Amino acid sequence: MKAMVWREAHKWWIGMAGFVLLSPALFAQWPSHVTAGEPRTADGKVNMSAPTPKAPDGHPDLSGVWDRGTVPGVSMQSTVQPGGFGSTPPPGPRPFQDLPSLFPDGLPLQPWAAELRKQRFAENSKGHPDAHCLPLHPVQLHSHPQPRKIMQTSGEVVIVYEANDGLRQIFTDGRPLPVDPEPWWFGYSVGKWDGDTLVVDTIGFRDMMWIDEQGTPITTSGRIHERFRRVNYGTLEIEVTVDDPRTFTKPWTFKLNQRLMPDTELIEFVCAENNRSLPHLVGK
Amino acid sequence: MRIVSIGLATGLTTAILAFAPAGLFAQWPDYKAAGVPRTADGKIDMKGPTPRAANGKPDLSGVWQYMRPPGTPPPAPPPPAAQNGAAGGGEIIPAAFRTSQFWNLGASFKDGLPFQPWAAELHRQRVANNSQDNPDAHCLPIGVMQLHTHGQPRKMIQTPNEVLITYEANSGLRQIFTDGRPLPKDAEPWWYGYSVGHWEGDTLVVESTNFRDMGWLDVEGSPLTESGKIIERFRRPDFGHLEIEVTIDDPKAYTKPWTVTVYQRILPDTELIEFVCGENERDDRHLK
Numbered sequence: 001m002k003a004m005v006w007r008e009a010h011k012w013w014i015g016m017a018g019f020v021l022l023s024p025a026l027f028a029q030w031p032s033h034v035t036a037g038e039p040r041t042a043d044g045k046v047n048m049s050a051p052t053p054k055a056p057d058g059h060p061d062l063s064g065v066w067d068r069g070t071v072p073g074v075s076m077q078s079t080v081q082p083g084g085f086g087s088t089p090p091p092g093p094r095p096f097q098d099l100p101s102l103f104p105d106g107l108p109l110q111p112w113a114a115e116l117r118k119q120r121f122a123e124n125s126k127g128h129p130d131a132h133c134l135p136l137h138p139v140q141l142h143s144h145p146q147p148r149k150i151m152q153t154s155g156e157v158v159i160v161y162e163a164n165d166g167l168r169q170i171f172t173d174g175r176p177l178p179v180d181p182e183p184w185w186f187g188y189s190v191g192k193w194d195g196d197t198l199v200v201d202t203i204g205f206r207d208m209m210w211i212d213e214q215g216t217p218i219t220t221s222g223r224i225h226e227r228f229r230r231v232n233y234g235t236l237e238i239e240v241t242v243d244d245p246r247t248f249t250k251p252w253t254f255k256l257n258q259r260l261m262p263d264t265e266l267i268e269f270v271c272a273e274n275n276r277s278l279p280h281l282v283g284k
Numbered sequence: 285m286r287i288v289s290i291g292l293a294t295g296l297t298t299a300i301l302a303f304a305p306a307g308l309f310a311q312w313p314d315y316k317a318a319g320v321p322r323t324a325d326g327k328i329d330m331k332g333p334t335p336r337a338a339n340g341k342p343d344l345s346g347v348w349q350y351m352r353p354p355g356t357p358p359p360a361p362p363p364p365a366a367q368n369g370a371a372g373g374g375e376i377i378p379a380a381f382r383t384s385q386f387w388n389l390g391a392s393f394k395d396g397l398p399f400q401p402w403a404a405e406l407h408r409q410r411v412a413n414n415s416q417d418n419p420d421a422h423c424l425p426i427g428v429m430q431l432h433t434h435g436q437p438r439k440m441i442q443t444p445n446e447v448l449i450t451y452e453a454n455s456g457l458r459q460i461f462t463d464g465r466p467l468p469k470d471a472e473p474w475w476y477g478y479s480v481g482h483w484e485g486d487t488l489v490v491e492s493t494n495f496r497d498m499g500w501l502d503v504e505g506s507p508l509t510e511s512g513k514i515i516e517r518f519r520r521p522d523f524g525h526l527e528i529e530v531t532i533d534d535p536k537a538y539t540k541p542w543t544v545t546v547y548q549r550i551l552p553d554t555e556l557i558e559f560v561c562g563e564n565e566r567d568d569r570h571l572k
Binding site (some may be wrong): 028033036056063098104132134135150152153156158160167169173174175182184185186239265267268270272273 | 298315317318328338345422423424425441442443446450455457459463464465471474475476555558559560562563
């Protein structure tokens with residue numbers, strides 16, 4: 001048995017030329033697999049409102065394939081700009097593209113950071129790592145249109161991203177955050193349980209990374225504080241606090257909800273394969 | 285802090301071998317894992333008992349490093365030309381170096397691998413081209429077999445329904461489903477294929493199909509076609525060692541199935557580091 005599944009295009013946020021040249025949708029197939037032990041309603045569908053599953057150690061089990069994070073309480077959140085890159089975006093919060101759009105007054109950017117963001121956007125975001133098949137920042141990966149899979153063991157939570165070979169390790173074995181670690185694309189993450197919430201602290205990012213498509217930066221001194229809570233079977237709530245005094249005048253916090261994608265798996269996505277977009281990226 | 289050197293150059297084509305630095309140095313925090321058997325002097329007891337998962341199966345989890353099969357002499361050191369960063373004339377990679385499993389899976393067979401005629405010719409061409417089309421040289425996924433023998437470490441994470449292998453090399457990631465699902469029929473061909481596993485006693489038996497066509501099983505380019513099947517038997521005989529018996533069953537490329545055993549040892553108290561092959565990649569244009 002085969003299921004035809006399509007995933008929306010995910011390359012539209014790179015430079016304008018890339019937007020024009022890449023096909024509007026990526027089609028992929030993979031075997032339909034009905035996961036055993038899932039709560040189902042009478043009509044056979046997965047019951048997304050069923051209770052939160054528990055791991056053998058009694059903590060909530062965050063494992064599963066999860067869809068992109070969206071801002072709670074906002075029904076329509078387009079990931080695609082109908083007019084293409086640079087056109088007037090639809091109203092409403094767009095966490096993947098534009099984190100300031102989540103706040104009435106935007107983000108508390110330091111002047112240099114506001115200027116850098118302006119430059120990056122003016123260059124059609126052509127310097128964005130995603131456009132070069134390089135790793136994305138964990139904050140941006142939370143709202144990436146391609147799905148992610150969480151695997152939880154008693155000592156570690158792994159998040160595997162379909163996008164650009166993303167892999168994040170969150171150590172929950174009690175180790176402390178390292179002092180002065182080697183800067184990494186994904187930073188170094190440790191987590192602990194606070195009741196039913198997994199609290200994760202991450203430091204050690206590379207400098208001048210991008211946490212949204214339009215170029216909001218984070219520096220190597222930045223720290224991310226995340227609170228993961230699986231409120232029911234089908235919903236994962238993630239609260240993210242970004243604390244980087246070099247970039248922002250004060251810490252700021254936002255929430256995303258991810259929805260479970262049952263009975264499916266990640267597909268292989270090899271960004272660098274036959275990549276012909278690079279010479280076509282345009283910007284100032 | 286500790287400093288770890290990765291034998292990066294072993295994984296690439298001869299051209300890259302000549303251009304790449306002799307070693308890549310990276311640091312990461314020293315963290316002593318809890319619950320690990322140790323000898324009186326605090327070292328890991330490699331011959332300690334096989335750890336068990338909560339469901340009673342052997343737990344294959346850990347960071348693993350490739351090791352030469354027992355009784356195999358060490359490969360010759362890289363030639364001076366490569367160490368100096370200059371492509372010397374003559375034989376760039378000495379024959380003794382090309383006997384490793386990573387380089388040439390057929391080296392341990394008296395008559396080499398049982399190639400079909402076309403596969404022997406393709407293998408010959410790939411060797412003659414200095415393996416310049418090996419996916420590893422282009423930051424593309426390396427494939428199941430080269431990853432088993434790769435010099436960069438890999439980490440296994442085992443849960444009751446799935447075994448995940450994350451490879452430091454080229455962002456490799458392999459999922460082995462152990463939840464009882466069957467192999468798919470005629471699924472989308474993938475670099476890593478589609479893998480399902482089940483336990484036979486203390487051995488994890490993994491079957492994989494749905495590979496992309498014309499894969500590279502070793503640096504010399506012994507091929508695997510899309511009709512190929514790989515059967516792996518993973519066994520952790522003690523705390524510190526992993527044995528993987530691999531059978532390649534691909535009648536299109538080989539006249540009969542053949543089997544090799546790969547040995548790995550645990551790398552304790554450490555973690556994989558980030559390795560982003562495509563970052564500032566400038567080797568590609570020098571391949572020849």
